[in-house]
Amino acid sequence: MATQHSRSAARIMMAPAVILLLGWMLVPLAMTLLFSFKQYLPLRGGDLGWVGFENYVRFVSSSAFWPSVQATLVIVGGVLAITICFGVLLAMLLDQPFWGQGIVRILVIAPFFVMPTVSALVWKNMFMDPVNGLFAHLWKFFGADPVVWLSEAPLFSIVLIVSWQWLPFATLILLTAIQSLDSEQLEASEMDGAPPLKRFWFIILPHLSRAITVVLLIQTIFLLSIFAEIFVTTQGSFGTRTLTYLIFQRVLESQNVGLGSAGGVYAIILANIVAIFLMRIVGKNLDA
Amino acid sequence: MGRITLDKVVKRFGDVEVIPPLDLTIEDGEFTVFVGPSGCGKSTLLRLIAGLEDVTDGQIRIDGNDATDIPPAKRGLAMVFQSYALYPHMSVRKNIAFPMRMAGIPEDEQKRRIDAAAKALNLTDYLERRPGQLSGGQRQRVAIGRAIVREPAAFLFDEPLSNLDAALRVGMRMEISELHAKLKTTMIYVTHDQVEAMTMADKIVVLRAGYVEQVGSPLELYRAPRNVFVAGFIGSPKMNLIDGAEAAKHDCKTIGVRPEHIAISDSDGQWTGRVGVSEHLGSDTFFHIHDTGLAETITVRADGEVGFRHGDTVYLTPREDSIHRFDEQGLRIA
Ligand SMILES: Nc1ncnc2c1ncn2[C@@H]1O[C@H](COP(=O)(O)OP(=O)(O)O)[C@@H](O)[C@H]1O
Ligand SMILES: [Mg+2]
Numbered sequence: 001m002a003t004q005h006s007r008s009a010a011r012i013m014m015a016p017a018v019i020l021l022l023g024w025m026l027v028p029l030a031m032t033l034l035f036s037f038k039q040y041l042p043l044r045g046g047d048l049g050w051v052g053f054e055n056y057v058r059f060v061s062s063s064a065f066w067p068s069v070q071a072t073l074v075i076v077g078g079v080l081a082i083t084i085c086f087g088v089l090l091a092m093l094l095d096q097p098f099w100g101q102g103i104v105r106i107l108v109i110a111p112f113f114v115m116p117t118v119s120a121l122v123w124k125n126m127f128m129d130p131v132n133g134l135f136a137h138l139w140k141f142f143g144a145d146p147v148v149w150l151s152e153a154p155l156f157s158i159v160l161i162v163s164w165q166w167l168p169f170a171t172l173i174l175l176t177a178i179q180s181l182d183s184e185q186l187e188a189s190e191m192d193g194a195p196p197l198k199r200f201w202f203i204i205l206p207h208l209s210r211a212i213t214v215v216l217l218i219q220t221i222f223l224l225s226i227f228a229e230i231f232v233t234t235q236g237s238f239g240t241r242t243l244t245y246l247i248f249q250r251v252l253e254s255q256n257v258g259l260g261s262a263g264g265v266y267a268i269i270l271a272n273i274v275a276i277f278l279m280r281i282v283g284k285n286l287d288a
Numbered sequence: 289m290g291r292i293t294l295d296k297v298v299k300r301f302g303d304v305e306v307i308p309p310l311d312l313t314i315e316d317g318e319f320t321v322f323v324g325p326s327g328c329g330k331s332t333l334l335r336l337i338a339g340l341e342d343v344t345d346g347q348i349r350i351d352g353n354d355a356t357d358i359p360p361a362k363r364g365l366a367m368v369f370q371s372y373a374l375y376p377h378m379s380v381r382k383n384i385a386f387p388m389r390m391a392g393i394p395e396d397e398q399k400r401r402i403d404a405a406a407k408a409l410n411l412t413d414y415l416e417r418r419p420g421q422l423s424g425g426q427r428q429r430v431a432i433g434r435a436i437v438r439e440p441a442a443f444l445f446d447e448p449l450s451n452l453d454a455a456l457r458v459g460m461r462m463e464i465s466e467l468h469a470k471l472k473t474t475m476i477y478v479t480h481d482q483v484e485a486m487t488m489a490d491k492i493v494v495l496r497a498g499y500v501e502q503v504g505s506p507l508e509l510y511r512a513p514r515n516v517f518v519a520g521f522i523g524s525p526k527m528n529l530i531d532g533a534e535a536a537k538h539d540c541k542t543i544g545v546r547p548e549h550i551a552i553s554d555s556d557g558q559w560t561g562r563v564g565v566s567e568h569l570g571s572d573t574f575f576h577i578h579d580t581g582l583a584e585t586i587t588v589r590a591d592g593e594v595g596f597r598h599g600d601t602v603y604l605t606p607r608e609d610s611i612h613r614f615d616e617q618g619l620r621i622a
Contacts, residue, residue, distance in 0.1 A: 182371060182373065184369045184370075184371050184373035185373045185374075185375060187340050187360075187367075187369070187373070188367070188369060188373035188375075188434075189375070189386070190340070190359075190360050190361060191338060191339075191340070191360045191361060191365070191366065191367050191387075192361070192386050192387035192390055192434070192438075193361035193387055193390035193391050194361075194386075194390050198390065202375070202386070203375060206375075206377040206378075207376075207377070209377075
């Protein structure tokens with residue numbers, strides 16, 4: 001395909017970016033690994049020397065560990081389920097021709113451009129506030145007692161906020177996938193006697209499977225590390241302490257860098273397991 | 289049974305009238321070809337019959353029953369699309385089984401029909417493959433297989449061969465004709481290629497801008513084109529159309545002579561001209577003659593062994609009994 005010459009030229013031109021990225025990734029990774037084997041308490045004596053795997057053992061055996069894994073999985077799973085189900089529905093809706101299509105599409109994408117901190121604050125203060133929030137007014141209008149969202153349904157609230165942020169992304173990817181579906185295939189299935197629901201199930205959904213996998217993969221990797229939404233809402237209380245948040249607390253609130261770093265290494269391993277797992281699904285889909 | 293009648297069918301997209309009121313009857317078991325230049329409304333007409341487009345006005349009857357408002361799946365027609373429209377994530381077997389699965393036909397009957405179709409279409413070895421792993425011709429056959437197993441009242445083909453290379457096209461043309469001879473089911477076949485129309489059709493419907501210009505058997509159209517458009521469209525190479533003084537000699541506006549009805553000679557003849565490009569096909573040679581004073585070029589078919597060179601002066605003689613005459617409106621004068 002490419003000649004020897006153009007290939008080596010390509011390598012030279014890619015080198016700066018590759019080196020920069022490697023440095024960006026390798027330096028923090030190496031430091032995390034280094035600290036994870038040390039007793040390092042910045043405000044209580046600093047570097048207290050090597051401790052082997054003690055940090056790793058302590059991190060896992062702490063009573064907060066398994067609940068944090070569970071909270072992480074619930075949030076990631078919940079957001080994935082909501083964004084993909086509604087993403088498919090919205091994508092099919094937006095694919096229909098209707099008046100004002102261009103503007104509606106831009107509006108749908110808008111939440112993606114709002115910073116996580118800002119959107120979490122907006123949700124917390126404008127929608128979920130038990131006194132002044134929009135939901136509270138709605139509930140009162142129907143004569144119900146306002147829900148104190150962030151303490152009564154904390155996990156659900158966070159899932160809702162994060163889903164709102166990620167729905168545009170899922171919708172966008174799925175919309176482009178739907179647009180690439182050959183309309184003759186749909187017409188053929190219509191002539192073959194498939195009613196709308198079966199057309200969705202047998203033609204549209206299989207066509208979307210690759211895009212859904214891509215959404216799944218990319219979102220999982222980003223969702224494992226959500227932080228701002230928890231920080232500005234529940235601060236990790238009411239069972240919303242995810243793995244990421246736990247690491248943050250260990251490092252900054254308990255000032256135990258060694259312990260936090262060990263948690264960080266666990267998170268890296270977890271993210272890689274997910275990534276490899278999903279990569280294989282994508283790979284299998286791409287073969288077909 | 290598959291007798292399809294169009295009664296004053298009209299199709300408009302917004303303000304654009306693609307099909308003006310159109311009457312047409314397709315007899316049971318007939319191989320009908322819709323032919324016409326690109327954009328003349330052939331596909332639209334076929335999709336109206338299939339039910340994929342709603343008619344604006346008029347009525348479509350299948351076997352005498354009004355089918356105008358019946359959804360496509362219930363019309364008992366099967367369509368083969370230009371892009372094949374196979375389901376890429378299903379194996380060939382599942383593709384062919386799909387319409388039967390939707391109709392709730394029992395498994396063993398499905399299997400019997402699939403095997404029969406696969407045998408007829410030489411697909412037995414490919415049943416477990418995905419469409420992406422097949423060649424163009426094989427995909428085409430899968431699409432036909434998917435249509436056959438439904439045992440439809442009529443088959444609709446929309447330019448099914450236009451994505452194939454020339455050699456394969458000739459082969460598939462024969463396979464489809466063969467299939468028609470065997471099944472004896474009504475087939476409606478859309479193409480812009482008059483050669484396909486001539487070689488396959490029982491009945492040709494020539495369309496121009498949604499209007500039916502002429503309906504007839506291939507030879508009727510060849511022998512007696514109803515107007516200048518059909519005369520120029522049917523036959524290859526095209527008929528020579530001559531206006532002016534030469535036409536006036538025959539008391540008409542335009543005369544038409546087919547290339548195969550003109551004799552070429554180096555010594556004497558009715559018309560004189562200079563040889564331009566010659567196309568040697570081996571069996572025949574087509575000469576493009578310039579400077580005749582009749583039309584820009586006159587095409588002549590001669591025997592493959594006749595050898596004139598570029599720039600030679602030649603003499604042409606049309607066969608008097610094969611001259612077509614057309615009046616001011618372009619209509620044939622009998
Ligand atoms: N969905 C549509 N909306 C508007 N115009 C259309 C539509 N489909 C076809 N047309 C128009 O109808 C005419 C006939 O199209 P078509 O039937 O596809 O032609 P053909 O198949 O003979 O090439 C064309 O001028 C085309 O632009
Ligand atoms: Mg067409």
